[in-house]
Amino acid sequence: MDNKYRFIGKRTPRLDAPEIVTGKAKFLNDIKLADMLYGKVLRSPYAHAVIKSIDTGKAEAVKGVKAVLTWQDVPDWKGGTPRFTRILDRKVRYVGDAVALVAATTEEIAKEAMHLIKVEYEVLKPVFDVEEALQPDAPQLYDEFPGNVVTPGVPFFGPKNLKEVVMGDTEKGFKEADVTTEGTFGYENIPNPLPPEPPGAIALWEEPNRLTLWVSNQASYMDKITLFHVMGREVEVRSIGGPCGGSFGSKFMSWQVQTYAALLSRATGKPVKIVFTKEEHLAAFTVRPSSRMHARVGMKKDGTVTAVSGKWLIDTGYYSMTTQSQIAVGCGEVQIMVRCPNWDLRPVIACTNRNASGIVRGFGGQELKCILIPLLSLAMEKLNIDPFEFLKKNFVKPGDGYFWRDGLWYTYRGVDFSPSMDKGAEAFGWKDKWKGWLTPTSVKGSKRRGVGVGVHGNADIGEDSSEAYVRLHPDGTAMLFSCVTEHGTGQRSNYAKMVAEVLQIPLENVSITPSDSLINPYEFGPAGSRGTYAIGSAVIRAAEDAKKKLLDLMAPMFQVKPEDLDTSDGVVFVREDPGKKISWKAMSIDRTITGFGRFEPDYTLTNCMMSFVEVEVDTETGKVDLIQVVNATDAGKIIDPQGIEGQLNGCLGSAGIDSALFEETILDRSSGHILNVNLIDYKWRTFAELPAIHSVVLETPFPSHRFHAVGIGEVATSPGPSAVLMAVSNAIGLWLHEYPVTPEKVLMALGKTGSNRLNRSNSLNCSNGIHGG
Amino acid sequence: MTLKTGRTSKRKPSKARSISFTVNGHDYTMKIGKEANQVDPAHTLSHTLRETLGLTGTKISCDHGACGACTVIMDGKAVLSCMTLTVECHGKTITTIEGLGDSETGTIDPLQQSFIDHTAFQCGFCTPGMIMSAKAILNENPTPTEDEVKEGLSGNFCRCISHYHVVEAVLAASKRVG
Secondary structure: OOOOOOOOOOOOOOOOOOHHHHHOOOOOOHHOOEEEEEHHHHEEOOOOOOOOOOOOOOHHHOEEEEEOOOOOOOOOOEEEOOOOOOOOOOOOOOOOOOEEEEOOOHHHHHHHHOOOOEEEEEEEEOOOOOHHOOOOOOOOOOOHHHHHEEOOOHHHHHOOOOOOEOOHHHHHHHHHHOOOEEEEEOOOOOOOOOOOOOOOOEEEEEEEEEEEEEEOOHHHHHHHHHHHOOOOOEEEHHHHHHHHOOOOOHHHHHHHHHHHHHHHHHHHHOEEEEOOOOOHHHHOOOOOOOOEEEEEEOOOOOEEEEEEEEEEEEEEOOOOOOHHHHHHHHHHHHHHOOOOOOOEEEEEEEOOOOEEEOOOOOOOOOHHHHHHHHHHHHHHHHHHHHHHHHHHHHHOOOOOOOEOOOOOOEEEEHHHHHHHHHHHHHOOOOHHOEEEEEEEOEEEEEEEEEEEEEEEHHOOOOOEEEEEEEEOOOOOOOOOOOOOOOOOHHHHHHHHHHHHHHHHHOHEEEEEEEOOOOOOEEEOOOOOHHHHHHHHHHHHHHHHHHHHHHHHHHHHHHOHHHHHHHEEEEEEEEEEEEEEEHHHHHHOOOOEEEEEEEEEOOOOOOOEEEEEEEEEEOOOOEEEEEEEEEEEEEEOOOHHHHHHHHHHHOOOOOOHHHHHOOEEEEEEEOOOOOOOOOOOOOOOOOHHHHHHHEEEOOOOOOOOOOOOOOOHHHHOOOHHHHHHHHHHHHHHHHOOOOOOOOOOHHHHOOOOOOOEEEEOHHHOOOHHHOOOO | OOOOOHHHOOOOOHHHHHEEEEEOOEEEEEEEEEOOOOOOOOOHHHHHHHHOOOOOOOOOOOOOOOOOOOOOEEEEEEEEEEHHHHHHOOOOOOHHHHHHOOOOOOOOOOOHHHHHOOOOOOOOHHHHHHHHHHHHHHHHHOOOOOHHHHHHHOOOOOOOOHHHHHHHHHHHHHHHOO
């Protein structure tokens, strides 16, 4: 495709590349402040207990210890939605819950002191299963959540915020169906997005109520907002973001580690750094929400879905900060994937005694699709419908609509994604490889190959607000003021490209301010693939506003109207007579020009990602190898070719496709301990096992902003997991419905293990629960 | 400490209580002990590099030898600095990410340039370890195959999935140096 742009769509080096490859990039733990203390967290060995007493005497006596804090010493600050979770509480609710905080001159001293704290617990009965938690006699985690049911709804999303998908008449819809299938499905392996850089914070408290925080977050401005509310709306918070060593959603909410550091700084008057160990990261930082759903779908022979009903149970662990938001967005996204007039989908969020669930790429939608697509597949099998054709037919088309997170109805006004899906299918070879349901693509001895497909789309590409300033200088340079933090997507560099493109100045003449909330305007941050459209729009408008002010200022010098002027390379010229030109220097050396841009939420556009996967199952060993992945999308306009490819390749890691293959957080459901809290036992994909991967990205102009682009990064992980289950089922000719499909589960399905004992999840296997239509 | 036993006790105390090694061409001699700016026998090399010498380009992620983020080159071989005790490094020559390239001219190593050219990183946290592992591969085998690069980097954890671009970057750099 022809590219009329000077920078957009061109391969340009990331602005931060020199710092990254030389080790000069200062990540959070690379920052050292004068007189800085180090914090450690004493954590509960019990899943559910009341603290009867704490003796901190010996710990406080250790030379170098500056503060020891327990629930009795801290203010009544609370997090969660609603805010019921104290920073330190008398009750502990999971193995790893914070019991005491220690600050010392070195990390070793803090650790030593931590072990000297004596705690006496009264152990309570824990609950680890979502359905057990909802039983009348279940142990209760909070007085505020009777029956362990977390209060539904997200006030931030507005008065009608989406809590369920209920519309039409499901009874009528089921009557119209040619086939009805029903079953219970789970996506309960609570994978951890697990960025390499652990969560952490540095806090400096200044009396009476001022807090400066150095954070590692993809959205550092929001730490200021979150902490303000957690701290009783009485503290003035400044957040300073820097390079973030991976987040994938998770570090968007780091309020606990931030408040621990803040409390210790408040107690000592010194800056305090806390960086979690990898064990804490795996056992005491957020994982994906766990989902289980009993549902029923009705389908016609032509692939029309006539009704969906279900009870979606979400286990959020010991508290929820964002699970309701994830449910709201997941409920919106499912309507984008399945065009159906009749819905009765009702979520219930319960708390249990494990570490909390939080934000992860896919944000509710991945969780819901992982349990709905297997059920839809059963209906497709009965009707002999090709899943690729089904997903293409049912994905939102221009003119269709959906209820979004605010509970309002939106009509989709973007492009039809069908051509990108067709191109993806072609690149993958779907027509040749698809042999029908439960039928392998090929069989070679014990090696059986199968294919699967999944899809996901998200109208959060236009969620929330962003603001930016662009300041022009007489020397022909521009500075972008934006609180965007670089967390790996390369978006900070992309915004510089957008500014350079609007102003037509060399890329090296554009700089960006540090992501410090003190100097930058409001920024929700790159989340939900909103970076390109939402943040991009604010940046573009700020640059356009600055340009307009520049031309307004210069017009009298040319004695023409501002609209007759344009600018390029630091020179303003008459459009019709480019020989007439004046340098930006003429704006005067004692002047800068500042433009402002703001983006208001827009839910009428969505993105789309379709993932095709091919697996090879060894029926002797049960091992599943991922052979090939093709991701297909339409991004409107590619801003940075290398960047988008990297984002799409990201489909494998960060609790994405591999959460269907081997990634899982293994919870001991008798003690509440997580058993794989290190990077050896928590499995991750290595270089030696990379599948062939291919991206198909169309560029059909979107009615978004000046460059007609939409974001896609976040959703790359989401269509793959259910596609893997589909592919493995097709390869071995048997339904497999439990994530992840470890060798043990494959062999069990094939009847090749010594034991016929069904484990808990297998007893939920929906293949026993089909009601054919 | 076990300095009073056997052979060690015959050594001069000053020698026995200090350690010397070279990092990025600079010689360091550090006292062994518990005081600030001394090397505690429990200190890992990654800790010493980062906290004592201020070389924070070396990253700590798992701190248990599983992820490769802390990889440095010691006497030509890639080692995990989080699994190496500093007191074991006497007489060793160590290169960290800060030591690549030519400090005289300020130019970066061709491998680093290749990582820039291929955008062979996303968040960049694992990148220093990745580059040091790749550098050690190329030192040993200047023209590795794609499979050899993948095998050599299989101990390096990356969650953004920069793997594909990293392999391209290493292979491109290998052609230059090979």
